[in-house]
Amino acid sequence: xxxxxxxxxxxxxxxxxxxxxxxxxxxxxxxxxxxxxxxxxxxxxxxxxxxxxxxxxxxxxxxxxxxxxxxxxxxxxxxxxxxxxxxxxxxxxxxxxxxxxxxxxxxxxxxxxxxxxxxxxxxxxxxxxxxxxxxxxxxxxxxxxxxxxxxxxxxxxxxxxxxxxxxxxxxxxxxxxxxxxxxxxxxxxxxxxxxxxxxxxxxxxxxxxxxxxxxxxxxxxxxxxxxxxxxxxxxxxxxxxxxxxxxxxxxxxxxxxxxxxxxxxxxxxxxxxxxxxxxxxxxxxxx
Amino acid sequence: xxxxxxxxxxxxxxxxxxxxxxxxxxxxxxxxxxxxxxxxxxxxxxxxxxxxxxxxxxxxxxxxxxxxxxxxxxxxxxxxxxxxxxxxxxxxxxxxxxxxxxxxxxxxxxxxxxxxxxxxxxxxxxxxxxxxxxxxxxxxxxxxxxxxxxxxxxxxxxxxxxxxxxxxxxxxxxxxxxxxxxxxxxxxxxxxxxxxxxxxxxxxxxxxxxxxxxxxxxxxxxxxxxxxxxxxxxxxxxxxxxxxxxxxxxxxxxxxxxxxxxxxx
Numbered sequence: 347x348x349x350x351x352x353x354x355x356x357x358x359x360x361x362x363x364x365x366x367x368x369x370x371x372x373x374x375x376x377x378x379x380x381x382x383x384x385x386x387x388x389x390x391x392x393x394x395x396x397x398x399x400x401x402x403x404x405x406x407x408x409x410x411x412x413x414x415x416x417x418x419x420x421x422x423x424x425x426x427x428x429x430x431x432x433x434x435x436x437x438x439x440x441x442x443x444x445x446x447x448x449x450x451x452x453x454x455x456x457x458x459x460x461x462x463x464x465x466x467x468x469x470x471x472x473x474x475x476x477x478x479x480x481x482x483x484x485x486x487x488x489x490x491x492x493x494x495x496x497x498x499x500x501x502x503x504x505x506x507x508x509x510x511x512x513x514x515x516x517x518x519x520x521x522x523x524x525x526x527x528x529x530x531x532x533x534x535x536x537x538x539x540x541x542x543x544x545x546x547x548x549x550x551x552x553x554x555x556x557x558x559x560x561x562x563x564x565x566x567x568x569x570x571x572x573x574x575x576x577x578x579x580x581x582x583x584x585x586x587x588x589x590x591x592x593x594x595x596x597x598x599x600x601x602x603x604x605x606x607x608x609x610x611x612x613x614x615x616x617x618x619x620x621x622x623x624x625x626x627x628x629x630x631x632x633x
Numbered sequence: 634x635x636x637x638x639x640x641x642x643x644x645x646x647x648x649x650x651x652x653x654x655x656x657x658x659x660x661x662x663x664x665x666x667x668x669x670x671x672x673x674x675x676x677x678x679x680x681x682x683x684x685x686x687x688x689x690x691x692x693x694x695x696x697x698x699x700x701x702x703x704x705x706x707x708x709x710x711x712x713x714x715x716x717x718x719x720x721x722x723x724x725x726x727x728x729x730x731x732x733x734x735x736x737x738x739x740x741x742x743x744x745x746x747x748x749x750x751x752x753x754x755x756x757x758x759x760x761x762x763x764x765x766x767x768x769x770x771x772x773x774x775x776x777x778x779x780x781x782x783x784x785x786x787x788x789x790x791x792x793x794x795x796x797x798x799x800x801x802x803x804x805x806x807x808x809x810x811x812x813x814x815x816x817x818x819x820x821x822x823x824x825x826x827x828x829x830x831x832x833x834x835x836x837x838x839x840x841x842x843x844x845x846x847x848x849x850x851x852x853x854x855x856x857x858x859x860x861x862x863x864x865x866x867x868x869x870x871x872x873x874x875x876x877x878x879x880x881x882x883x884x885x886x887x888x889x890x891x892x893x894x895x896x897x898x
Contacts, residue, residue: 351728357721364718364781365733371774372740375751378758434648441641450649452882457656459878463837463855464871468659470859471666471868476673478662508659511652569744572838576859586746593750606747613742 376610383603393599401604410588410605417585420499421567424506425560428514431507436518440525454512462509466576469505470496497579505577506570510563517559521552561620565613585609663871672865687869696854700834703765703850707772708829714773715780715829716822720814722781723788740775748775749842756843763845771843772833779832780825787821788814 383401388394404410439450457465471477473495480492495501525548533547571586578584583591585605592602641649666672670680687693718737722729740748752771753763761767791814799809837852844853858867 352725352730356725358724359721360717361721361725364714364721364777365736367714367718367774367777368736368740371752371755371770372743372748373736375755376739376743376747378754379747379751382754431648431652434645435652438641438645438649441645453653454656456875456879456882457660459831459882460660460871460875461852461855462835463852463859464663464874465659467855467859467867467871468663471672472659472662478658478675481673481675508656511656565742566744569746571744571746586744590746590750599754602750606750609744610747613744617742 379603379606382600383607385600387598387600390597401601402608404601405604405608413583413585413588414608416582417568420502420506420584421564421570424503424510424567425514425564427503427507428511428563429556429560432511432514432518435511436515436522439515439519440522454515458512462572465509466505466572469501469508469577473501473504496577497581499578499582501577502574502582502584505573506567509573510567514559514563517555517562518552521555521559522548524555525551557620557623561616565616568612568616569609660871660875663868664875666865667868667872672868683865683869684872687866687873690866693851693854693866693870696849696851699765699848700851703769703772703840703848704830704833706769707776707833708826710769710773711776711780711829712822712826715777715825716784716818718777718781719784719788719818720810723785726785737778737781740778745836745838749839752839753842762847763843764847767843767845768840768848768850769833771839772836773829775839776829776832779828780822783825783828784818784821787818791817 382393384397384399386394386396386398386400405414435454439447439454442450473479475492475494475496479495480489483489484492495504529547529551530543533543538546568584569586570584571590574582574584574587586609589602589605589609592598592605596602665675667683668679668681669675669677670682671677749771752767752774756763756767795813795817796809799813804812835852836850837856840850840853841856844850849857855867855870858864
């Protein structure tokens, strides 16, 4: 039997073990959720096995569309912020040598070897009403009331940037490292100023790597659950939070599954756009 | 790299320092709070009581052991399955149809919240009892793909001439596998195991969905303590774990061969 370019007889048993594993523990559970998104909810949270698309239609009701919009908006703004702050950080590292570079990289990564929940705990204690920030601002007399940061959109934003910044620094850093220094020198010798060198030599050469890096920050942000849950409270729920509450609070599994399906489609769509964009981009620069 | 590499300018350095401050202040604050008599009062005096109290608290030590056990079991499972996949699929990797490639990437791409929920439904439908083993399987289910990519990378670097030479000299396929492939891929396998362990040890969300009431890992314990509010013991725990990660990262970075792996994570 043949599948595409592969003769199934050539596929070794070891490969089948891995593919079966993936099929059983990734694909099958995912298909269960997709199937569930296509049936009706019965009374008292039971399931009625009647196929329907109603759950997906409900995703676009105003209240859920608003959540979707907020999720996209905040993930986008946080990704852009990581890019804006991550670029100088990566630039610093790429331009440093020896112990300075090593120390910089170590410093950047130590927080990420600390448990994720503990990092969130650190943010909560720092920005809370009794936290260091509000305490010191009040002691300095700059504010009389604690600033509301936790359980607001700002809190979620700060948490997202905190958690994803290094993951965008690394791809920018490796793209910058691959950049041949002699190109920059050549441009300078030919009379380009620093701004021109940056926009016409550095940016075109690293944009592909940076775009992929940004995408791999944006996608997990879209599916974020813990950060909005801990730092945003009920008001700043992301799509993932609304989805989970459909399962555990509203007992509406089909609708929760439809939200999961929608989220998965959104991610695949983002990836697809990126690959398309990447291809056309390559055509323009190298063609 | 040319010799004329310019030093980073002031603006870039300032942003770098700002970023480091942003990343460290929350953690540093946790560490300081550990040694304060009243965690919310910086001028209130120091104490070691919280750390001592923590070290005698079985409520926190038991979840730590559970996390280590689940980490070891899931990493071992993931390495077995992922390595088998890499060895079996590398010869036909270039020809793999897109759906199969997507399937391998799926555990990495899917948001944890979907992975966790879908595994929960899967375990419920199959009437698995939620607990230690469901969490370990759930962790292995996504880390196997990470192992697959790490080992595949190593296999790709492996010089095909080595196996051919061995074959010419009369080695059987199993001899080639054990004497050429395995020793050369071993760094990848070990790296994959450690990555799978850290992914499991650090994981909160997937454990949250697949653990039921049966088992409590360390991140789950921390989460439930956090929900109760700021606790000095939790600060002590943070201090110990930050210390541990500092030591770990420094130890790994001092070794040249593991540096690349640390930075990839």
